[in-house]
Amino acid sequence: MREEQLIYETCGVCDCKRKHGIHLYNLFICRDCEKEIIQTAPEDQQYHYFLKKLKNITQTKQFS
Template identity: 50%
Template sequence: MEIIKEQKSCGICDEEKEKGIYLYNLFICCECEHKMIHTEPTEEQYKYYLQKLKHINQPTLYS
């Protein structure tokens, strides 16, 4: 997991943030990462995160 230090648009909150991680090709800011980790599956916000994470495109692995 790599910490990025430049302005990128978060794939969850759509805000420009400086710090965050990439999950494949989706940038997730530190704040959203923290919220996602601490959200229980029974909470309404959990469904929102699942919908946002569906936009991840796993890179093709060439052999």
């Protein structure tokens, strides 16, 4: 039986290492943050936090 190689990436919103999420242009967003972003209304205070984090979408991806 072959062992699946797990690839963890750093979420561009919460900065946690996760193995499941989406890539939006060059920004990885974990599933938890994706759900929060979708459910946050524009009048919520957290909405502005997400906007600030999503501005990083235009930065070049850093490999370490």
